Amino acid sequence: MKSLPALSPAEQALMDLIWSHQPVSVADLLARVNATRREPVTRNTLQTQLTRLEAKGWLKRDESDRVRLYRAAVAENRGRGKVLAELKQRLFGGSGLSLVRCLVEEGGLDDAEIKELNELIESHRKGGKS
8 A cells, every 4th residue: 555645734734634624626725725725725725735735646636537536546435544643652652542532631631532432442342443
């Protein structure tokens, strides 16, 4: 499996939108990106980011129709797993336990999420999959 380059925070935000709304045109993506921004991103800036993501292997461009469409070249769970693995290594020395401990102790998980985490752990103990 090809190794993917790391994503910047802006690239990660774009990938989140693309995973949620693919295939997506540049115009649609620009509207979605700017919907929550005080200072809008220009079309040229967005196109530059998309070109970089495509060069990095994160995106595919489809020009078979009149409108250029983008879709993820990487499945969402694989992409998020890569980002999480980098974060875990960089911030927690590769320790999954330290990462989860931080989430639990710093209030990053609510009671329902902790219950779900406990169920996931129990399922793994019994040899099940999530």
